Amino acid sequence: MEIIRHIIIEPFEGLYAKILSFLPNFLASVLIFAVGIVLAVVFRALFFRIFRALGMDRFFERTGTVELLKKGGLGDSVAALLSKLLGWGILIVFVVIAMRTLEIPTVERLLERFLLYFPNIFVAAVIALFGYLAGNFLGRAALIASVNAGIRISGTIGKFVKYTVFVLAGTMTLEQLGIGRDTVIVAFALVFGGVVLALAIAFGLAGRDVAKEYLERKLKGEEGKDEISHL
Amino acid sequence: MNSIILRTEIQERISEIGAADILVGIPSFNNARTIGHVVKAVQAGFVKYFPDKKCVLVNSDGGSTDGTIGIVQDTAIDDSSSILFYHRKGPIFKISTPYHGIPGKGSAFRTIFQIAEALNVKACAVVDSDLRSITPEWIELLIKPVIHDEFDYVAPLYHRHKYDGTITNSIVYPLTRALYGKRVRQPIGGDFGFSGRLARFYLTKDVWGTDVAKYGIDIWMTTVAIANGFKVCQAFLGAKIHDPKDPGADLSAMLYQVVSSAFGLMDLYSGMWMSVTNSEPVPTFGFQYAVGLEPVAVNVERMIERFSLGVRELMDIWKEILPGEVVEYLRGMGEKPTDSFHLPDGIWVEIIYSFARAFHRQMINEEHLLKSLTPLYIGRTASFVKETWESGASEVEEKIEGLCGMFEEKKSFIVEKWDT
Numbered sequence: 001m002e003i004i005r006h007i008i009i010e011p012f013e014g015l016y017a018k019i020l021s022f023l024p025n026f027l028a029s030v031l032i033f034a035v036g037i038v039l040a041v042v043f044r045a046l047f048f049r050i051f052r053a054l055g056m057d058r059f060f061e062r063t064g065t066v067e068l069l070k071k072g073g074l075g076d077s078v079a080a081l082l083s084k085l086l087g088w089g090i091l092i093v094f095v096v097i098a099m100r101t102l103e104i105p106t107v108e109r110l111l112e113r114f115l116l117y118f119p120n121i122f123v124a125a126v127i128a129l130f131g132y133l134a135g136n137f138l139g140r141a142a143l144i145a146s147v148n149a150g151i152r153i154s155g156t157i158g159k160f161v162k163y164t165v166f167v168l169a170g171t172m173t174l175e176q177l178g179i180g181r182d183t184v185i186v187a188f189a190l191v192f193g194g195v196v197l198a199l200a201i202a203f204g205l206a207g208r209d210v211a212k213e214y215l216e217r218k219l220k221g222e223e224g225k226d227e228i229s230h231l
Numbered sequence: 232m233n234s235i236i237l238r239t240e241i242q243e244r245i246s247e248i249g250a251a252d253i254l255v256g257i258p259s260f261n262n263a264r265t266i267g268h269v270v271k272a273v274q275a276g277f278v279k280y281f282p283d284k285k286c287v288l289v290n291s292d293g294g295s296t297d298g299t300i301g302i303v304q305d306t307a308i309d310d311s312s313s314i315l316f317y318h319r320k321g322p323i324f325k326i327s328t329p330y331h332g333i334p335g336k337g338s339a340f341r342t343i344f345q346i347a348e349a350l351n352v353k354a355c356a357v358v359d360s361d362l363r364s365i366t367p368e369w370i371e372l373l374i375k376p377v378i379h380d381e382f383d384y385v386a387p388l389y390h391r392h393k394y395d396g397t398i399t400n401s402i403v404y405p406l407t408r409a410l411y412g413k414r415v416r417q418p419i420g421g422d423f424g425f426s427g428r429l430a431r432f433y434l435t436k437d438v439w440g441t442d443v444a445k446y447g448i449d450i451w452m453t454t455v456a457i458a459n460g461f462k463v464c465q466a467f468l469g470a471k472i473h474d475p476k477d478p479g480a481d482l483s484a485m486l487y488q489v490v491s492s493a494f495g496l497m498d499l500y501s502g503m504w505m506s507v508t509n510s511e512p513v514p515t516f517g518f519q520y521a522v523g524l525e526p527v528a529v530n531v532e533r534m535i536e537r538f539s540l541g542v543r544e545l546m547d548i549w550k551e552i553l554p555g556e557v558v559e560y561l562r563g564m565g566e567k568p569t570d571s572f573h574l575p576d577g578i579w580v581e582i583i584y585s586f587a588r589a590f591h592r593q594m595i596n597e598e599h600l601l602k603s604l605t606p607l608y609i610g611r612t613a614s615f616v617k618e619t620w621e622s623g624a625s626e627v628e629e630k631i632e633g634l635c636g637m638f639e640e641k642k643s644f645i646v647e648k649w650d651t
Binding site for chain 1: 394395396397398399419421446473481482483485486489527529533536537540541543544545548592593594596598599602603605606612
């Protein structure tokens with residue numbers, strides 16, 4: 001009988017006591033999480049109204065950000081997008097508080113590591129977004145400039161510029177996240193250097209005659225054959 | 232403050248002159264080859280037509296390195312007795328100064344306006360420094376309507392080669408006429424007369440950090456004068472022959488500066504042009520005569536190639552801006568052989584109005600938008616050259632009038648879509 005008490009009943013009693021002592025924390029945690037959800041929804045709606053009233057959509061439409069976001073598959077308005085992000089931010093803060101309220105050492109350690117790493121995620125996201133916007137912008141600028149210069153491979157030039165910026169931004173993002181730090185940089189340098197070398201060789205060997213013809217035309221002034229005065 | 236008036240040597244010169252009746256400004260940048268002739272013509276104009284007036288010649292230079300300023304200072308009329316009946320009562324004053332601000336014609340003009348204001352002049356004119364066909368009569372024609380007839384703005388009217396001034400003929404003239412209702416044939420001619428009052432008005436505008444400071448100045452001056460109710464006329468100056476432009480000058484940059492200024496003014500004066508429903512001629516001074524012009528070489532095939540390249544590569548941008556039927560038409564033209572290439576007036580008008588709307592709505596980056604117009608403009612010019620290859624000056628003028636009519640007819644297109 002004593003053995004049964006030691007093996008079965010006492011552990012259950014211990015478990016029961018632990019559950020009893022854990023339950024208030026758990027309930028507080030659930031309550032905090034629920035408050036977080038409610039506040040996130042309320043503040044999301046509130047921020048959306050404020051951003052709309054401030055004319056944020058019109059402002060970002062002017063800067064071309066809306067167009068780029070649409071291209072990237074984000075159909076929401078900037079006001080909606082930002083208010084959603086802020087809503088999620090509030091919810092994350094409440095989730096963290098709720099998890100700390102549980103007072104479980106393992107969870108606390110994990111949370112601590114996550115919070116220390118979080119700035120890296122934020123900076124990486126900013127780099128990725130900026131890289132995406134800059135890649136599209138510079139790619140389009142290069143495309144238009146080369147079309148106006150009459151270069152037949154304008155499309156390729158535009159894409160090359162765009163994807164070079166994407167790759168550069170991607171490399172910087174991964175470096176920021178600390179993923180394969182050295183490997184990514186070395187790989188980028190190798191790939192980029194290789195592409196440049198390949199292009200140089202290709203132009204040097206295959207495009208020698210084209211380059212010669214182009215330079216001759218430029219130097220002899222045949223490019224300016226039209227005498228139309230536009231203004 | 233970026234005012235040239237604050238420079239000590241200019242202030243001293245202005246104090247020395249005191250006040251003046253007439254001022255003629257010549258903007259320059261490395262024009263040593265031609266500016267001597269322009270200065271002589273201006274001086275002869277002062278002596279011959281305004282012997283009793285106190286006249287000042289101002290050269291506003293952009294940092295020439297070929298001795299332009301020296302030529303302006305040293306140039307005088309060699310033998311005035313052979314061309315003049317009158318003797319001047321006073322000297323002709325000259326001010327030659329580098330301008331401040333963004334390098335460009337507009338910044339040079341700003342300096343001229345500032346000196347005109349400081350000298351409290353009654354009438355001003357500006358003439359290009361690369362002109363080969365300027366005569367003393369140009370000064371009379373640009374100044375007299377201001378002094379004797381109280382006009383505030385005198386636009387030039389020239390005989391030009393049918394393929395000279397294609398941005399004017401295909402965009403700026405028809406658009407300005409349809410929008411503001413005044414038939415000013417050369418709104419970006421480059422040689423203008425204006426009153427001291429208008430020069431002072433120009434200086435009140437804060438535009439000197441924009442494209443107005445560059446090639447945009449001409450359309451800005453004309454539009455501001457018309458839209459603000461100043462009395463506008465034009466004067467026939469004969470042929471306009473100027474030094475060939477730098478062949479390396481970037482067409483898309485030039486087009487961007489002019490068109491962005493015109494579209495920017497549409498934004499500014501939308502309340503005015505929306506209510507204008509037709510156009511009227513403006514008074515024209517000067518005796519009109521026909522002149523012989525040198526032929527111009529044009530490579531139509533290469534122009535059509537540039538257009539087709541634009542159709543292949545820039546269609547994604549144009550699709551965002553242009554109506555569906557225009558996009559389909561352009562697609563079709565991009566694949567057609569040179570012989571059947573044609574970009575009709577109606578399509579061209581819808582293209583320009585759609586770009587103006589996209590500029591107003593800021594649908595995409597402004598520079599990308601307007602620089603993507605270049606292949607379409609080249610295509611339109613190629614089509615115009617093809618249609619008028621065998622035509623004489625009057626037939627070409629009729630063709631341009633037809634385009635203006637189309638711009639006026641389709642004005643409801645832009646009025647209705649402006650804010651939608």
